[in-house]
Amino acid sequence: xxxxxxxxxxxxxxxxxxxxxxxxxxxxxxxxxxxxxxxxxxxxxxxxxxxxxxxxxxxxxxxxxxxxxxxxxxxxxxxxxxxxxxxxxxxxxxxxxxxxxxxxxxxxxxxxxxxxxxxxxxxxxxxxxxxxxxxxxxxxxxxxxxxxxxxxxxxxxxxxxxxxxxxxxxxxxxxxxxxxxxxxxxxxxxxxxxxxxxxxxxxxxxxxxxxxxxxxxxxxxxxxxxxxxxxxxxxxxxxxxxxxxxxxxxxxxxxxxxxxxxxxxxxxxxxxxxxxxxxxxxxxxxxxxxxxxxxxxxxxxxxxxxxxxxxxxxxxxxxxxxxxxxxxxxxxxxxxxxxxxxxxxxxxxxxxxxxxxxxxxxxxxxxxxxxxxxxxxxxxxxxxxxxxxxxxxxxxxxxxxxxxxxxxxxxxxxxxxxxxxxxxxxxxxxxxxxxxxxxxxxxxxxxxxxxxxxxxxxxxxxxxxxxxxxxxxxxxxxxxxxxxxxxxxxxxxxxxxxxxxxxxxxxxxxxxxxxxxxxx
Amino acid sequence: xxxxxxxxxxxxxxxxxxxxxxxxxxxxxxxxxxxxxxxxxxxxxxxxxxxxxxxxxxxxxxxxxxxxxxxxxxxxxxxxxxxxxxxxxxxxxxxxxxxxxxxxxxxxxxxxxxxxxxxxxxxxxxxxxxxxxxxxxxxxxxxxxxxxxxxxxxxxxxxxxxxxx
Numbered sequence: 009x010x011x012x013x014x015x016x017x018x019x020x021x022x023x024x025x026x027x028x029x030x031x032x033x034x035x036x037x038x039x040x041x042x043x044x045x046x047x048x049x050x051x052x053x054x055x056x057x058x059x060x061x062x063x064x065x066x067x068x069x070x071x072x073x074x075x076x077x078x079x080x081x082x083x084x085x086x087x088x089x090x091x092x093x094x095x096x097x098x099x100x101x102x103x104x105x106x107x108x109x110x111x112x113x114x115x116x117x118x119x120x121x122x123x124x125x126x127x128x129x130x131x132x133x134x135x136x137x138x139x140x141x142x143x144x145x146x147x148x149x150x151x152x153x154x155x156x157x158x159x160x161x162x163x164x165x166x167x168x169x170x171x172x173x174x175x176x177x178x179x180x181x182x183x184x185x186x187x188x189x190x191x192x193x194x195x196x197x198x199x200x201x202x203x204x205x206x207x208x209x210x211x212x213x214x215x216x217x218x219x220x221x222x223x224x225x226x227x228x229x230x231x232x233x234x235x236x237x238x239x240x241x242x243x244x245x246x247x248x249x250x251x252x253x254x255x256x257x258x259x260x261x262x263x264x265x266x267x268x269x270x271x272x273x274x275x276x277x278x279x280x281x282x283x284x285x286x287x288x289x290x291x292x293x294x295x296x297x298x299x300x301x302x303x304x305x306x307x308x309x310x311x312x313x314x315x316x317x318x319x320x321x322x323x324x325x326x327x328x329x330x331x332x333x334x335x336x337x338x339x340x341x342x343x344x345x346x347x348x349x350x351x352x353x354x355x356x357x358x359x360x361x362x363x364x365x366x367x368x369x370x371x372x373x374x375x376x377x378x379x380x381x382x383x384x385x386x387x388x389x390x391x392x393x394x395x396x397x398x399x400x401x402x403x404x405x406x407x408x409x410x411x412x413x414x415x416x417x418x419x420x421x422x423x424x425x426x427x428x429x430x431x432x433x434x435x436x437x438x439x440x441x442x443x444x445x446x447x448x449x450x451x452x453x454x455x456x457x458x459x460x461x462x463x464x465x466x467x468x469x470x471x472x473x474x475x476x477x478x479x480x481x482x483x484x485x486x487x488x489x490x491x492x493x494x495x496x497x498x499x500x501x502x503x504x505x506x507x508x509x510x511x512x513x514x515x516x517x518x519x520x521x522x523x524x525x526x527x528x
Numbered sequence: 529x530x531x532x533x534x535x536x537x538x539x540x541x542x543x544x545x546x547x548x549x550x551x552x553x554x555x556x557x558x559x560x561x562x563x564x565x566x567x568x569x570x571x572x573x574x575x576x577x578x579x580x581x582x583x584x585x586x587x588x589x590x591x592x593x594x595x596x597x598x599x600x601x602x603x604x605x606x607x608x609x610x611x612x613x614x615x616x617x618x619x620x621x622x623x624x625x626x627x628x629x630x631x632x633x634x635x636x637x638x639x640x641x642x643x644x645x646x647x648x649x650x651x652x653x654x655x656x657x658x659x660x661x662x663x664x665x666x667x668x669x670x671x672x673x674x675x676x677x678x679x680x681x682x683x684x685x686x687x688x689x690x691x692x693x
Contacts, residue, residue: 111600111647112624144622220616220624223601 016082031073031084032060042086043095043124045102045209046161047074050266050359052170057161058098059124063091070094092128099129105140105184106210107156115211117224121159142187147177148195150202150216150270155187158212164188164204171267171358174198188212199354199364202270206256215254217274222246222253230460231258231514233447235324235440236272237351237365238372240449242515243268245276245441245460252276252441252461260515263453267356269364284423285436286465296434301466301476308433309480311416315395317342318414320386320407322400323369326445327378327454328493329437329470330371331501332485333399334378335478342394344379345386346401348372365450370440374448377503377519390414398425399470400437420470436467443469444490446512448519454507455516579683582638583656585631586681587674588649595675596650599626603642603651611635612642629671633659644684652681 013024016034023038033049035042045057053074060073065083070091073084085091102121110116142155165177165188176196180189190196196204205215227246234241234255241264243255255276257268288304289296299307317340319333337344348367355363376382387410390396396414400421403411408427411417419431422439437443442463446456463469471493475485487493491509498504503519511517541547568575588596599616611634617627642651656679661667 111602112598116600220599220618223605225605226601 014078014080016078016080016084018084019086025078027078029078031062031064031071031076031078034078035073035084035086040086042073043120043128044074045120045159046163048163048207048266050171051163051166051207054162054166057102057159059095059102061091061094061098062086063088095124095128096130099125100133102159103129103133104135105156106159107139109157113154113157113211114214114219115157115208115224119211120209140184145190146216147190147213149197150273151196151205152214152216152219153188154212154214157210158188159210160186160188161209162188163207163209164213167204167207168196168198168201171356172198172200172203173357174201176201177204199271200267200269200356202273203257203267206266218254222248227253228460230441230458232441232457232460233370233455234268234272234275235370235447236269236275236368238348238367238369238450239264239363239365240370240447240453240455240516241268241272242455243272247441247461250461252279258514262515263449263455264362265359267359267362269354269356271351271354271364271368279439279441281423284464284467285419285421285434286467288436288466289431289434291430291432296431301468301473304433304435305473305476305480308418308435308477311418311432312336312340312395312477312481315393315416316340316391317397318387318390318394319344319380319397319399320401321346321375321380321397322402323348323367323372323375324440325371325375325399325470326440326443326457326490327371327374327448327497327504328445328490329399329474330375330378330380331493331497332471332474332478333397334380335483335485336397336474336481337379339478339481339483340395343381343389344375345381345383345389346372346375347384347386347404348382349402361451367450370449371447373450373452374446374454377448378497378501385410387411398428401425403427420473422467435473436465437470437473438463438467442467443471445469445471446490446494446509446516452503452519452522453516454504454512454519456509456512456514577655577657579655580685581655581657582640582653582682583679584633584654584659584677585636585642585669585674586652586654586656586677586679587629587671588652588681589675595626595629595671596648597626597629597671598624598648598650599629600624600647602645602647606641606645608639608641609635609637626671629674631669631674633667633669634664640682640684643682654679654681656680 011027014027015024018035018038019040021038025034032042032044032047042060044060046054055072055075061070062073063085064071145153147153168177169175176194177188179186205213226248230245232243232245234243242258242260244258246253255273259266287298288301289298290307317336319337321330321333323346348369350366351368353363353366387407390410390413392413393415395416397418403425416432419434420437422437441460444459446454448454475487478485494509498507505520590596604612604614611632613630614626615628616624619625640653643653
């Protein structure tokens, strides 16, 4: 940014921001939160809620911070007597028709109306008349609308109009009868429509899927990356008692801004599967026998001895697991391949380079970078005498037929691949929410994800198991953490050169040779 | 060497036990014939307990016999003993209600926070102390049992009326 910075004072704190910044964003940089409802950094400014009124010195009346650009030498008071009194009045008006149903409202605990009323609202209401009542409405998709709770901030309307570019919602009627309505014959079926639930500052727009399932304060939140497609949207995994309850988007301006698609949101269900592999087993005379990890690793090494390892790795495996699989492939002169499931691409028009990609897997790029080949029939090259290693990869009917050619099968998965006739060694692994690791998205951005819940039974992260297998085969793999494996990847693979977990942080960095930020 | 012990000579009226024995017997006889009794003849007779007595729980119901609880989740959140298990659900009319509402009365420390926090005045502690069961599972009260209890409910301490008058 070459333009000179604008200097101003907010709540007595000096701050310098680029010209054109609004006061809400400038205040965030000064560490001051200006209460607001209709303003959202990802949406156009509307200035309808009047909650962000602040006092600007030498200005005749209070200014809405979201619609006021910074000016040189401006002095802003957010918590002055006058500003607080104005916002108290706004809150009282918003609460006139807002029902006191926080105990049954899904938003309670993460509701901005609750928070700001608690912070600076009146303790009681002066409104004695009966409140307006409208019945709950189904908006289609995963969204339901509770008009009584709506404060008409129009964030949802602006998201659908300006970001999704699919005009579905509007403000119907006027005055105190106003509510959010749908256009005739339209539904919230846009593949990104469920973002309006996150955008809604109150409990007016709710997710039907999450309805009544958990309270906001019971959830544990962990930073992660969505595995729904190769876009690699940053997400927050919310768990309760070791069960994944929902996914929500985590803002990252270089990838997904503030949004995530409905397909990604619903992916959490697969992570709560009950039919998980929990103990390592080997094929003995009496069928699959549960054994210790040491015995299972030894059995895997015995099975691999003298054979070519044909690795069928899921493009949802982490970079770390894929790296160690590629070392195994190199050691045995084997082959590594994978297939990426295809779906319909669904872009979000309002955001540059953001879409639900046709490639429905998180780490296809990472798999290619460590030397795996992408193939529609990934088992075509499997020869008799090869040892097939299936790492979390789903098997099609054709795959199952071809898998019969392998002389030995090792399963390194979180669940048993459906239809697989036999497995000599089964090594249970963690899912993406049970381990730490990293993915490489389609633009070559390496992003970390963290562990959100405990793994069932004796399941271990894929890289942990593979490090033991390689160790037993005579390689030096003294890895104790996922970051050690990533370090090994960064030193051995030029694409990942210079990267480390500390540098990646939680927002990720592009691989070597890739332009920073979003490629066009 | 003998220790010098000071021996006090007292008159016979003071050292004799006869007088003290008679005095004690008189006291005993007085209680035998007098009306002063300490023992309560439980279970025929009951002690009255405080209105703020905190005993086993009771779930209040609406006129149409449903639990008042809306499954907001505040009582399991506030419970210091972690003894309330709550699973929220939705009925045919779209109202939120508890699918499961279990209180483990063994774990409960009868602090009364659940009653205090309840926005619907649904869960209450009870003025009740007779709890006997044939097995341990009987002390995990489910919603049906909590609703079936009939004993009077506990009154909360009112800061405006600290003595309960």
